[in-house]
Every structure is written in C-alpha cells, then in structure tokens.
Amino acid sequence: MAGEIPTRPSIKLFCRVRIPNVEIKATYEDLITGWFEYQAKSTYYTNMISYLFRGEVKSFSELLNRYLAEATSLRNVGPSGAERFYSGFMAGLFIAMQKDFAINSEVESGRGYADMLVIPREEHSKMAVVFEYKVASSKEGLAGKVQEALEQIDQKEYITRVKAWSHIEEIVKVGVAFCGKEAMVEKEVVKIS
Numbered sequence: 001m002a003g004e005i006p007t008r009p010s011i012k013l014f015c016r017v018r019i020p021n022v023e024i025k026a027t028y029e030d031l032i033t034g035w036f037e038y039q040a041k042s043t044y045y046t047n048m049i050s051y052l053f054r055g056e057v058k059s060f061s062e063l064l065n066r067y068l069a070e071a072t073s074l075r076n077v078g079p080s081g082a083e084r085f086y087s088g089f090m091a092g093l094f095i096a097m098q099k100d101f102a103i104n105s106e107v108e109s110g111r112g113y114a115d116m117l118v119i120p121r122e123e124h125s126k127m128a129v130v131f132e133y134k135v136a137s138s139k140e141g142l143a144g145k146v147q148e149a150l151e152q153i154d155q156k157e158y159i160t161r162v163k164a165w166s167h168i169e170e171i172v173k174v175g176v177a178f179c180g181k182e183a184m185v186e187k188e189v190v191k192i193s
Contacts, residue, residue, distance in 0.1 A: 023081050042136045049097065053127065055172065061185040067093075068181045082135045087115060090131065093117055110157025117158075119165055126169040128162045134177045142177045142184040149175030150188055159190060168192055 048063035072089070081095045091105045096118070104117040109130075114146050116131040134145035153159070153173045162171050176183055 055184040057187045111162035112156035115156040123167040128168050129172045131174045136179040145177035146184045146186045
C-alpha cells in the first residue's frame with residue numbers, strides 16, 4: 001500500500017460534534033464513551049487501524065470481532081435499530097483519526113450515501129477507504145451480505161467523492177456484514193490512474 005499511516009492517532013481533538021438522534025445518544029452514553037476511553041490506551045486499537053491500512057483484512061476483522069464481543073450488548077444489535085448501532089460503532093472506531101483523515105459517515109457520494117469514507121487529508125497516505133455495512137439475520141447470511149455491500153459500493157459509485165482528492169492513488173472498498181456480536185469483512189482494491 002502506498003504511503004505511511006500514523007501508528008498512533010491523536011485522541012485529543014477539539015471539534016463540535018452533534019449526536020443525530022436519541023438512539024445514537026443512548027448508545028454513545030451507555031457504551032461507546034467508557035469503552036473507547038479504555039480501548040484508546042490499548043495497542044489493540046492501533047493494531048486494528050494499522051491492519052486495515054496495510055490491507056490485512058483478516059487481522060482487522062479478528063480485532064473488530066473482539067471489540068464487538070467485548071463492547072456490545074445484544075439489546076443494541078438486535079433486529080430493531082441494529083444498522084444505526086453498527087454505523088455509530090464504526091464511526092466511533094475511526095473518529096480518533098480525524099486530525100489526519102477526513103472521516104465522513106453517511107455522506108452523499110456517487111448515486112447514494114456511503115456508510116463511511118476515510119480519506120487521508122495530506123499526501124502522507126495515498127490510500128482511502130470506502131465502507132458499506134449490511135446486517136444479516138443469521139450468521140449463515142454474513143457472506144451473502146458482505147458481497148452485497150461490496151456490490152453496492154460499485155452500483156452506487158461511492159468512490160466518486162474519493163476520486164476528487166487528487167493525491168489518492170488507491171481506494172480500498174470494504175464490505176462489512178454484521179450479525180449480533182459478529183462481523184465478516186471483505187475488501188477489494190481499486191487503483192486510480
């Protein structure tokens with residue numbers, strides 16, 4: 001992969017944040033804040049982000065599954081509101097990188113709204129990531145949903161907004177399928193000419 005990725009993202013940010021709805025606020029207050037305070041000190045977080053940007057999706061997936069097992073409640077990941085929960089959970093994982101990366105959640109790109117775009121702000125990295133999330137009703141459905149997520153990135157042309165950043169040479173399309181406290185992750189790499 002092109003460029004160097006910061007190994008330790010800054011967690012001291014000064015920004016204005018708005019919580020979009022009551023469900024996300026409850027999730028944030030009950031779960032994410034305390035967990036991330038603990039995990040931000042952990043090398044597991046740094047490793048997980050590094051795995052993603054080195055293209056080691058299997059290792060990224062293993063740590064993501066560990067975090068899901070440790071930090072989620074079946075009440076949050078049940079059939080009602082699961083997609084919103086997972087979206088907030090994933091945004092929380094990447095928000096600490098906002099100093100060096102543009103982190104866009106549910107942003108219009110192409111012919112739809114990408115679940116998340118992670119784009120380096122400077123030319124230290126020439127690789128961006130486009131995420132699409134899907135929720136499966138059973139563990140057996142994870143593989144189909146992760147493929148559906150990757151296909152949606154193509155069909156809706158979510159990489160369009162990323163291509164506007166002139167220093168980007170590579171886009172990693174990442175499909176994530178969730179079911180309860182488990183996730184399956186797959187990627188495809190696109191070279192920008």
